[in-house]
Amino acid sequence: MSERTASILAVGSELLGTTRVDTNSLFLTEELEALGISVVRKACVGDAFEGLKAEIAVALDRAPLLVVTGGLGPTDDDRTKEAVAALLDRALVRDEKILGHLVERFRRRGIEMPRVNEKQADVIEGAVVLPNPRGSAPGYLVEARDRTIVLLPGVPSEMRAMFREAAAPLLARTARGPAVRRRVLKVAGMAESAVEQLVQPVYAAHPGHEVTILAAQGEIQLHFASRGTPEAAAGVLDRIEGDFRKVLGNEIFGRDEETLEGVVGELLRARGQTLALAESCTGGTLAGRITDVSGSSDYFLGAAVTYANSAKVGLVGVSPETLDRFGAVSEEAAREMAAGARRAFGATIGLAVTGIAGPGGGTPDKPVGTVHLALENGDGTRLHRRFIAPGDRALVRRWTTSAALNMVRLHLLGRADARRG
Amino acid sequence: MSERTASILAVGSELLGTTRVDTNSLFLTEELEALGISVVRKACVGDAFEGLKAEIAVALDRAPLLVVTGGLGPTDDDRTKEAVAALLDRALVRDEKILGHLVERFRRRGIEMPRVNEKQADVIEGAVVLPNPRGSAPGYLVEARDRTIVLLPGVPSEMRAMFREAAAPLLARTARGPAVRRRVLKVAGMAESAVEQLVQPVYAAHPGHEVTILAAQGEIQLHFASRGTPEAAAGVLDRIEGDFRKVLGNEIFGRDEETLEGVVGELLRARGQTLALAESCTGGTLAGRITDVSGSSDYFLGAAVTYANSAKVGLVGVSPETLDRFGAVSEEAAREMAAGARRAFGATIGLAVTGIAGPGGGTPDKPVGTVHLALENGDGTRLHRRFIAPGDRALVRRWTTSAALNMVRLHLLGRADARRG
Numbered sequence: 001m002s003e004r005t006a007s008i009l010a011v012g013s014e015l016l017g018t019t020r021v022d023t024n025s026l027f028l029t030e031e032l033e034a035l036g037i038s039v040v041r042k043a044c045v046g047d048a049f050e051g052l053k054a055e056i057a058v059a060l061d062r063a064p065l066l067v068v069t070g071g072l073g074p075t076d077d078d079r080t081k082e083a084v085a086a087l088l089d090r091a092l093v094r095d096e097k098i099l100g101h102l103v104e105r106f107r108r109r110g111i112e113m114p115r116v117n118e119k120q121a122d123v124i125e126g127a128v129v130l131p132n133p134r135g136s137a138p139g140y141l142v143e144a145r146d147r148t149i150v151l152l153p154g155v156p157s158e159m160r161a162m163f164r165e166a167a168a169p170l171l172a173r174t175a176r177g178p179a180v181r182r183r184v185l186k187v188a189g190m191a192e193s194a195v196e197q198l199v200q201p202v203y204a205a206h207p208g209h210e211v212t213i214l215a216a217q218g219e220i221q222l223h224f225a226s227r228g229t230p231e232a233a234a235g236v237l238d239r240i241e242g243d244f245r246k247v248l249g250n251e252i253f254g255r256d257e258e259t260l261e262g263v264v265g266e267l268l269r270a271r272g273q274t275l276a277l278a279e280s281c282t283g284g285t286l287a288g289r290i291t292d293v294s295g296s297s298d299y300f301l302g303a304a305v306t307y308a309n310s311a312k313v314g315l316v317g318v319s320p321e322t323l324d325r326f327g328a329v330s331e332e333a334a335r336e337m338a339a340g341a342r343r344a345f346g347a348t349i350g351l352a353v354t355g356i357a358g359p360g361g362g363t364p365d366k367p368v369g370t371v372h373l374a375l376e377n378g379d380g381t382r383l384h385r386r387f388i389a390p391g392d393r394a395l396v397r398r399w400t401t402s403a404a405l406n407m408v409r410l411h412l413l414g415r416a417d418a419r420r421g
Numbered sequence: 422m423s424e425r426t427a428s429i430l431a432v433g434s435e436l437l438g439t440t441r442v443d444t445n446s447l448f449l450t451e452e453l454e455a456l457g458i459s460v461v462r463k464a465c466v467g468d469a470f471e472g473l474k475a476e477i478a479v480a481l482d483r484a485p486l487l488v489v490t491g492g493l494g495p496t497d498d499d500r501t502k503e504a505v506a507a508l509l510d511r512a513l514v515r516d517e518k519i520l521g522h523l524v525e526r527f528r529r530r531g532i533e534m535p536r537v538n539e540k541q542a543d544v545i546e547g548a549v550v551l552p553n554p555r556g557s558a559p560g561y562l563v564e565a566r567d568r569t570i571v572l573l574p575g576v577p578s579e580m581r582a583m584f585r586e587a588a589a590p591l592l593a594r595t596a597r598g599p600a601v602r603r604r605v606l607k608v609a610g611m612a613e614s615a616v617e618q619l620v621q622p623v624y625a626a627h628p629g630h631e632v633t634i635l636a637a638q639g640e641i642q643l644h645f646a647s648r649g650t651p652e653a654a655a656g657v658l659d660r661i662e663g664d665f666r667k668v669l670g671n672e673i674f675g676r677d678e679e680t681l682e683g684v685v686g687e688l689l690r691a692r693g694q695t696l697a698l699a700e701s702c703t704g705g706t707l708a709g710r711i712t713d714v715s716g717s718s719d720y721f722l723g724a725a726v727t728y729a730n731s732a733k734v735g736l737v738g739v740s741p742e743t744l745d746r747f748g749a750v751s752e753e754a755a756r757e758m759a760a761g762a763r764r765a766f767g768a769t770i771g772l773a774v775t776g777i778a779g780p781g782g783g784t785p786d787k788p789v790g791t792v793h794l795a796l797e798n799g800d801g802t803r804l805h806r807r808f809i810a811p812g813d814r815a816l817v818r819r820w821t822t823s824a825a826l827n828m829v830r831l832h833l834l835g836r837a838d839a840r841r842g
Contacts, residue, residue, distance in 0.1 A: 015463075016450065016459075016460050016461070016462070016463065017450065017631075018447050018448075018450050018451040018454070018603060018644075019447065019633060019635060019644060021442045021443065021444060021446075021447065022442070023442060025442075026439050026440070026442065029437065029438065029439050030439040033439070038437075039437050040437065040466075040467060040469075040472060041437070041464060041465065041466045041467075041472065041476065042436075042437065042464065042465045043462060043463065043464040043465075044462065044463040044464075045461070045462045046461060046462075048461075051461060051462065051483070054483065055462065058479050062472070062475065182438070182439075191532065191535075192494070192495070192496070193495050193496075193535035193537050193538055194535060196495065196496045196497075196535070196537055197535055197536075197537060200497075203497070210434060212433075212434045212435060212468065212498060213496055213498070214435055215494075215576075223434070223435060223438070277726075279705075282709075282712075283708055283709055283711070283712025283713075283717075283721075284700075284705035284706065284707070284708025284709040284711075284712060284724055284726065285705065285706075285709035285712075286705070287704055287705025287708075287709075287726045287728075288703075288704055288705040288706035288708075288709045290704070290705075291703075291704025291705060291706075291726075291728065292704075292814075292815070292818075294778075294779070294780055294781065294814055295781070296704075296728075297728055297729065300728055300729075301728060301729040301731070301732055302725070302726045302727050302728040302729055302732040302736070303705055303724075303725075303726035303728075304723070304724075304725060304726075304736070305698075305705065305708045305712075305723045305724035305725075305726060306723050307708075307712060307717075307718055307721055307722060307723040307724075308718065308721075308722040308723055308766070310722070310766070310767060311722055311723040311766055314765065314766070314767075315723070315725070315736065315765060315766075344735065344736060345729070345731070345732055345735070345736075346731060346735075357715070358715070359715055360715065360716070367529065369530075387530075387531075388529070388530045388531060390530065390556075391555055391556070391578065392555055392578050392582075393713075393715055394578065394713070395555075395578060397713075
């Protein structure tokens with residue numbers, strides 16, 4: 001047996017409701033990948049016996065290893081063990097040793113064991129029992145032909161302990177797959193399709209490395225993975241990253257866990273600069289992203305969220321004439337806001353955002369999504385950028401904060417065309 | 422065709438990684454249940470064509486309705502449409518009308534459409550096209566024999582709009598079975614355990630209605646459901662809601678889709694009041710929540726995000742002596758910030774937040790999470806509240822914005838003990 005791929009099945013009607021998602025699979029995926037086993041599908045199914053049996057059969061058909069969580073409890077709707085036994089045509093055999101542990105476990109808590117718990121001592125014929133140090137339900141590892149099934153409790157703390165302490169060591173003996181290493185590169189200020197076109201050749205040059213491109217609210221992520229010895233995998237990832245950087249250059253703002261606000265913060269700190277904002281359509285969410293970073297008080301002085309025009313005049317000194325002639329959503333207003341924010345907070349860099357987040361307020365020449373960004377630096381730099389952000393109000397706002405942060409980033413990197421930022 | 426049961430399939434390799442779970446299925450489950458359709462299984466699969474095709478076949482075998490999210494984008498690894506077409510042995514036909522819409526959509530944003538987007542105009546033969554008001558990828562409803570397949574984008578905002586506006590009406594024509602109605606009541610400013618104690622008797626009085634309590638970042642949600650004819654179910658929900666309101670009263674700020682920021686906004690509008698903020702530890706996220714509500718410019722004038730002490734003095738006139746004597750995180754500073762915000766923006770209500778979000782900056786007498794809220798109203802009302810918010814930096818900030826909004830809500834409801842808000 002050598003599982004290079006696995007399915008994960010989460011059992012429980014509560015996972016088919018409107019409030020809960022299966023998060024056990026995130027832990028299991030990471031643990032399996034460390035064993036060189038990649039997860040090719042995940043499913044959730046209810047407690048109904050026939051449906052459960054059918055899902056287990058499907059999963060075994062799709063990958064040689066199946067990890068099931070949930071349905072090992074003492075109640076009538078805990079049927080996972082029964083479904084596996086029925087599918088493999090195996091008996092359930094009462095294990096007196098397990099029964100003794102159960103009785104003892106309850107006795108220690110000063111409770112007489114309820115009769116329903118007895119069935120937790122019934123073992124699938126030929127299965128390896130996985131002890132449960134934190135709960136009453138034992139788990140199982142069952143081998144059938146060229147398939148392996150691991151049954152774990154649904155309670156996260158029990159599931160984690162049992163997998164690490166009992167299941168992983170057994171799987172490690174037989175798993176042959178090399179370990180998987182992952183990396184993510186992040187791009188701001190570009191459309192997904194534009195990135196896609198630039199990186200097509202890189203895909204082609206590195207076949208079979210699961211390169212995935214994800215658009216995440218004004219940010220594009222390039223996910224790629226490699227398997228092999230840790231050293232070999234890292235080497236491949238470095239080569240792929242190098243090729244992405246060749247075509248994307250400075251458009252790549254970060255890697256893995258790095259965030260745009262974190263990267264901009266590091267640049268401000270490194271260059272001894274301070275930032276102040278005048279925000280309109282983003283309504284404080286740009287300052288919110290910047291201050292999500294702990295320690296941001298080192299370089300961020302504050303923001304004037306000038307939602308009303310009176311505030312644009314009163315707090316950052318935009319001239320009423322500018323608002324009358326060009327409107328609050330204009331290059332002129334944005335430039336005065338940037339200068340005013342810099343002045344009001346005494347920062348080295350003033351950044352301004354004004355636009356139409358929608359759904360209302362759009363006009364033919366200024367449709368919803370129209371945004372003006374302006375940046376003024378004490379060194380005399382004055383930048384402006386206009387764009388039309390895509391999507392609904394929430395996306396326009398998020399997209400705009402990313403574009404604004406990216407404008408600061410490109411400015412600090414000293415790139416001439418920060419306008420494109 | 423009459424679907425009483427459905428499968429949900431989420432497509433995308435990122436959903437098989439270690440960081441993301443499919444949450445679209447929670448929304449879809451609720452929408453399907455409202456149509457009398459119950460979800461019997463959910464699955465996630467990667468982008469690989471053969472695996473995707475196999476999962477679709479399996480899902481159609483398990484339930485007569487399949488809703489698929491993701492894989493409709495323009496990139497090479499968006500293959501959902503192709504997999505369905507191959508499985509049903511149908512052609513993909515270029516639709517010039519859709520192509521026109523796509524080109525126009527890009528033109529409006531001042532971008533020439535990348536060639537890769539053209540494939541988004543290819544339609545599965547015989548499918549109903551579901552328009553995408555918020556993105557470029559159209560969706561599809563395909564009927565094959567006694568099966569129905571609905572294809573939706575993976576981007577939540579696009580998926581939601583498309584399902585509600587285009588897919589649900591088509592499914593409603595044919596769906597049968599008793600509908601499940603759900604309701605959510607929302608409480609702010611209370612600990613989960615305190616809510617739990619108050620509502621225990623209500624649980625007991627209404628057995629078998631799946632009452633669930635969820636704590637969500639400074640907000641407690643009471644979820645409950647009933648099954649039957651829309652009228653009967655609604656009647657039951659009304660009775661349960663009535664009982665919850667008897668024990669919780671004004672602590673309940675909203676229902677179902679209502680948000681705290683939306684409710685506060687309606688109160689401000691109804692009372693003809695305007696709001697201005699001085700935020701420190703929340704760093705703009707309070708203004709951000711308020712302006713998430715479209716139309717908030719009717720009552721929200723703006724915020725001074727006074728992250729640096731110099732900004733507290735310069736923008737909202739906190740006296741340097743106050744900062745020296747009591748510190749920036751103090752009742753005195755909060756009260757001066759509230760008054761200053763009101764004055765600076767010319768609002769009827771000034772609200773101030775100052776605190777220690779952490780992880781650094783805590784002291785024995787002012788531990789991380791210490792927050793002072795202050796509110797000043799032109800009518801002479803002056804409120805102050807101090808609390809210690811739980812959790813890490815992100816939770817402290819979120820929790821604080823909820824407490825601040827709730828303070829305004831209780832003040833506008835004219836409750837004497839708004840201090841508790």
